[in-house]
Amino acid sequence: MDKKVLFILLGSLLSVGAHAEEKGGLKPGEAPPPPHAMDEGYRGIEDARISTVEKAKEMHDGASVSFRGNLLKKTADDRFKFRDKTGEIDVQIPPSVFDEREVKPDHLVTLSGSLDKKQDPPLVRVSHLEK
Template sequence: MKKITTLSGIIAMVSMPLIAAGQGGFTGPSVPTQKSGYKDPNAAVTTVTHAKSLPDDSRVILRGKITKRVSDDMYKFQDATGVIDVDIDQKRWNGLSVSPQDTVEIQGEVDKDWNSVEIDVKHLRKIVP
């Protein structure tokens, strides 16, 4: 009986962060703050147009708006120069809620295929005006 009680307690403790991580996300069309970590001192904010011309796996920082959810983890991101698809895994939202009116900064890598370019988002934060 003690083993069952102990096992139940462990399962409850392990699953709580998973439940909390599932909250937050994009709250815009078609939808049924980095505190630590490495910050590259040489990294500069770039534009969608420039990001599209960079080689595969290039690191980028973009500022703009997430305008639409396209599929499960795929979104449209727009800045003053254009629109690009961004792949944001659920764990990257980190409880953050974002609407099309919010300005965000995304850090990620350029992911080029034969006929498409997208950004694989590694970090997302909302820019407070």
């Protein structure tokens, strides 16, 4: 009799676990809308306020910035010249941020980081690069 009760309890616990797996998680369905068609929800880097080089030069030291533009050239070991439609600024991008991705001057990239106005000229210390 005890074995029957144990078997029933074990069976019910396993069925609850299997039933729980059916709820939640990612389910197949329609493709998500393109980012420009989203009205609400998390959109990753698209949610970050995209600034311009011109505006960044007026911001305070340590301000968080995001730019969309092109890396023009390497100026030092981990320093580059970045340009958007409003101007150019020096950026510092550690190799770990590149994460072995190759970027060319004609690639449109989004950079996020913090503004260092103590440097002359001002510099953006990049913490995220999206190609």
